[in-house]
Amino acid sequence: MPLTADQANYLFAVMRLGPGDRVALFNGQDGEWTAEVVEGSKRGGVLRCLGLAAPQLNPPDLWLLFAPIKKERTDFIVEKAAELGCAKILPVQTEFTNAARIKQDRLQAHALEAAEQCLGTYVPEVSDLQPLQKVLKDWNPERRILWGDESLVGPAQTLAGVTPGPWAILVGPEGGFSETERRQLRALPFVTPVSLGPRILRADTAACAAITLWQSALGDWR
Amino acid sequence: MPLTADQANYLFAVMRLGPGDRVALFNGQDGEWTAEVVEGSKRGGVLRCLGLAAPQLNPPDLWLLFAPIKKERTDFIVEKAAELGCAKILPVQTEFTNAARIKQDRLQAHALEAAEQCLGTYVPEVSDLQPLQKVLKDWNPERRILWGDESLVGPAQTLAGVTPGPWAILVGPEGGFSETERRQLRALPFVTPVSLGPRILRADTAACAAITLWQSALGDWR
Structure with a gap:
């Protein structure tokens, strides 16, 4: 999964994550996913999805x-x-x-x-x-x-x-x-x-x- | 009733009140009072209390x-x-x-x-x-x-x-x-x-x- 420049800057410049570190992801539809950093720099990076950590919690209507x-x-x-x-x-x-x-x-x-x-x-x-x-x-x-x-x-x-x-x-x-x-x-x-x-x-x-x-x-x- | 410099600045420089204008006052004990401006400048002023407008509303314990x-x-x-x-x-x-x-x-x-x-x-x-x-x-x-x-x-x-x-x-x-x-x-x-x-x-x-x-x-x- 490719990252935007903003996301990459946050993960690799601000949070200083490196290959093998884990992050929680969500897409607003399926819940929370666990992913692993494959590679990353200030300008971009790649995460590998490892699996669903928690199902989506939808609010009431x-x-x-x-x-x-x-x-x-x-x-x-x-x-x-x-x-x-x-x-x-x-x-x-x-x-x-x-x-x-x-x-x-x-x-x-x-x-x-x-x-x-x-x-x-x-x-x-x-x-x-x-x-x-x-x-x-x-x-x-x-x-x-x-x-x-x-x-x-x-x-x-x-x-x-x-x-x-x-x-x-x-x-x-x-x-x-x-x-x-x-x-x-x-x-x-x-x-x-x-x-x-x-x-x-x-x-x-x-x-x-x-x-x-x-x-x-x-x-x-x- | 004399005013502090902060209060006078707010009433006469910011709100631009003048003699005869009315303001609501409270002291945290008796409720809300109505008062009238007697005189005022940026540095001080005098208000005259006209009467109690609303009784004190105390919160529950x-x-x-x-x-x-x-x-x-x-x-x-x-x-x-x-x-x-x-x-x-x-x-x-x-x-x-x-x-x-x-x-x-x-x-x-x-x-x-x-x-x-x-x-x-x-x-x-x-x-x-x-x-x-x-x-x-x-x-x-x-x-x-x-x-x-x-x-x-x-x-x-x-x-x-x-x-x-x-x-x-x-x-x-x-x-x-x-x-x-x-x-x-x-x-x-x-x-x-x-x-x-x-x-x-x-x-x-x-x-x-x-x-x-x-x-x-x-x-x-x-």
Whole structure:
């Protein structure tokens, strides 16, 4: 198996591996593989696959819809969604979203790095920025949306009684959703608003908390 | 009420407030106050308190014990603990902790900023770094410890059946706890190990997830 220049630089210049050393590989489909270095330099190299070390761990069918915020907090949301086990990450543009575009490739790289760090072998797809209006218009109503509704401060609605199946979590930008968006979300039959406690959470914190609650009630943390 | 130079710079140079403008104040004890600018310059100023706008929202009796990791992730843990509602934050030194000291004042400032951002009026105290061994030796066994045990990968133990009362959450550094520490923790009657799902979480993610689970099972998110 040939390596890219980036991969070779990391393995042979940064990690200083040599022939016979072993590495863990994953391709996002089959799980984790063990491979052995055959030869390598800063510019390229060859690994030999020795066998499957662990099967692929796929997350439950949970998506995350979030409004991009400041750069480092957006990176953070993608990282945490990958670690906590989301299958797909969809940045959405809301009325109060400042960003007009995102660097999809950078965010996808963050999702990959999070999966590598956490020994996960599944890398969630990060889609490009789309207007929330368009996403909701094209939505398949069989996938329910758990909406972190910041106006519901107070005890959180428990997720114990909600229907299993495909879900998506929706968290807004700093400043929340506009009144128009809130009316629209409240009127959609597939949207369930949920409170995330009595304190106002930042968008990145709300994403972590909502994914955790969903995973422990309906996902693979049970 | 006189202002410090930092506060005056923020209000009058950054936010450009002038006489008659209103600001929200909190002292960490009584809640949120409304005040009016009497006079102000970059170097100082005077505010007049008009009255209490919201009562103090105190978090439940939950502490967070965590091992300091890289700078920005340590900052992040403190920020998230303040937002999600911890009453006290205790950095602890474990066998696999690289840090020999922390900047307590910087972390305390992070906790204050998180409380300000989130309209909370309670600022958790961040203590100085202490060895985990010493903390456990002096521990009051009436406060139970919820231990994010990374060897328990798999479905999370539900917190539904655990005893209410004062609790602390304990999360380890990157690399987890040593075998000696693990044996010791398992032997302590006031320690409850908990799994945080089938994926290995970074320390900062584990802290967010464990606080969220505790808040929704035993805290003020119910």
